[in-house]
Amino acid sequence: MSEREILTNYVYKIVASIIQNGVEDVVISPGSRSTPLAYAFASTKDIQVYRQVDERSAAFFALGLAKAKQKPVVLLCTSGTAAANYYPAIVEAKYSRIPLIVITADRPHELREVGAPQAINQINLYGEHVKWSADFPIPDDAKQTLPFVERHIARGVNIAKSSPLGPVHFNIPFREPLLIDFNEQLPLATFKGSFIGEITPTEETKKLLINIMNETNKGLIVVGELALGTDLRYIWDFIRKVKWPVLVESLSNMRAKIPDDCKQYIITTYDALLKSEPYREKVVADTIIRFGAQPVSKFLTIFITNSMPTNYIVIDEDPMFRDSSSVSTHLINASIGKWLSELQIELEINNDYFSIWRANEDMAIKHIAKHVESETDEGAVVRSLLEQLPDGSDLFVSSSMPIRDIDTFLIPTDRDIQIFANRGANGIDGVMSTALGFSHGRSDRQLFLLIGDLAFLHDVNALIATRYQPCNITVIVLNNDGGGIFSYLSQSTIKEYYEDLFGTPTALQFEQVAIMYDMEYIQVNKLVEMKGIFNSERTNPLRLIEVFTDRQENVAAHRRLWQQIHSEMKQ
Structure with a gap:
């Protein structure tokens, strides 16, 4: 068999095995x-x-594509620093539990560490930020090579798809020449399939959970960002039985289309309420049950850390459970599934405790809903945006202030509005790129991206992708000329260095970026200009809305809102 035939068989076996294991998409960078x-x-x-x-x-x-489709996506690049440029997204994939199949082409073994061009040490390049890494053999005609490759692909895809989901890395060396023969048919698979089971708790564990809840006087449920593919029906069934206040983060996607018989239990304004120390002391819980990741809210974390509940139960599909405050008392290593609906439990409401949460939630919602009438800051812009998003929309949100504003200003809605973000490592890098990939994974829904000016600048190269495949997205840039979140932090009190090191103004506007990429451009200078902004017919699938805001005004308006809420709190 010729070298070209060997190479052809090798790469088509890889592709066939990837498809055999359920992968549908690949993102390629040239090299x-x-x-x-x-x-x-x-x-x-x-x-x-x-x-x-x-x-x-x-x-x-x-x-973003894998996050939207809830399936592994292949990522392919050439050797050298190209592979190193994958690192930030791989870190995010690990901590946000997104399945990626990362394939880095490599120089053959004889060209490694000898000064050959575009050759770096790619073995275990991503360290512990991938679930598994394998260095493949050079293509040859040995009888064992193709069966080994086929099964290693199955192993890698299965590892990426098993809980907790995450990235895996295949490093594949090739010798020149690099051309292949094109095959019309893929080779037949000899490995037939994999079957991954659901992680469920034992009967003993379920009895323990029931006993703890039965003995609880003041109980809370906290729901953060959930694992890909979570069926919310099981959590709603659990809430109906338990009848505790449920603090739902925006990324849980449980603030929209809430079942009627669960609406009374849902608390969305907890971040604003828990900014009050007296309130935190008033609502200390005996038992907290958390599903999903730790929510964005800093004050929820402070509340849990300081109150040290008797029982803080984390339900997580990963035995390496998430608990940044180190106060958890129990881990239930399980996926959210049918077992929750089958729990034989029916609790009575603690009316006094429940009423405190319910009354203050209702009061805070009124203030948040009226914010758009009395203020013109970014909070009012976000509230206006949320009021106008069409039914059936997805909103991708940048880290830093945008996700915090969404968490504050997204109150319960009957519209089908779902919120997504990169909250694994909480970075502002790659947000535009993730959103564009996400838009392809859920192309049946309208996608909007809410992002700050620095995060937009950080990833403006993302728009290159729009030149290679059709993209459909509305980007809303909140341009406050710098890093707005630092205005809320202690760094802002050191005036001498604040602007240079944290405010970092650029004095840039983005109309020319829109022109460069053939995007519709809309400039918003006043809040009133936001009204009806999505009513007009779109002729361009790419739209950039730049909203100019003021950092100092944002801080003052947010603090007025919190003061209004705290002044009317019922204790």
Whole structure:
């Protein structure tokens, strides 16, 4: 068999195995050493190919696509620093539990660490930020090679798909020449399939949970961002039985289309309420049950840490459970599933405790809803945006202030509005790229991106992807000329260095960026201009709305809102 035939068989076996294990999408950045695999993917009809020349952006694009489709996505690049540019997105994928199949092409073994061009040490390049890493053999005609490759692909995809979801890395070396023969049919699979079970608690664990809840006088449920594919029906069933106040983060997507018989239990304004120390002391709980990740709210974390509940039960699909405050008392290692609906429990409401939460939630919602009438800050802009989002919309949100404003100003709605963000590592890098990838994974829904000016600048290269495949997105940039979140922190009190080190103003506006990428551009200078902004018919699938705001005004308006809420609190 010729070298070209061996190489052809090798790369098509990889592609066939990836498809056999349920992968539907690949994001490719161009490069020489990855040529054989790029050709094999591009010539295969059973997998969707996306392109992005910037590897850093490509990796976040793949992450967004995997997040939206709730399935692994392949990421392919050439050797050298191209592979290193994947690192930020891989870190995010690990901590946000997103399945990525990262394939880095490599120089052959004889060109490693000898000064060859575009050759860096790629073995275990991503360290502990991937769930598993494998260095593949050079393509050859040994009988064991293709069966080994096929099963290693199955292992990697299964590891990425098993709880907790996350990235895996295949490093694949190729010798020149790099051209292949194009095959119309993929090779038949000899490995037939994998079957991954659901993680459920034992009967003994379920009895323990029931006993703790039966003995609880003051109980709370906290719901953060949930694992991909979570069926919310099981949590709603649990809430109906338990009848405790439920603090739901915006990223839980449990603030929209709440079942009627669960609405009374849902608390969305907890961050504003828990900013009050007397209130935190008043609502100390005996038992807290948390589903999903730790929510964004700093004051919820302070509340849990300071109150040290007798029982703080974390329900997590990963035995390496998340507990940044180190106050958890129990882990239930389980996925959210049918077992929650089957729990034989029916609790009575503690009317006094429940009423405090309910009354203050209702009061705070009124103030938040009226904020758009009395203020013109970013909070009012966000509230106006949330009021106008069309039914069936997805809102992707940047870290820093945008996600905090969404958490504050998203009150319960009957519209189908879902919120997403990169909250694994909480960075502002790659947000645009992730949103663009996400838009392809849920193309049946309208996607809006809410982002600050620095985060937008940090990832403006993401828009290169719009030149290679159709994209549909509305980007709302809150331009306060700098890092707005620092205005709320202690750094803002050191005036001498604040603007240079934290405010970091750029004096940039983005109309020319919109022109460069053929985007519709809308400039908003006053809050009144936000009204009806989504009513007009769209002729361009790419839209950039730049909203100019003032950092100092934002801080003052937010603090007025919190003061109004605290002044009317019922203790």
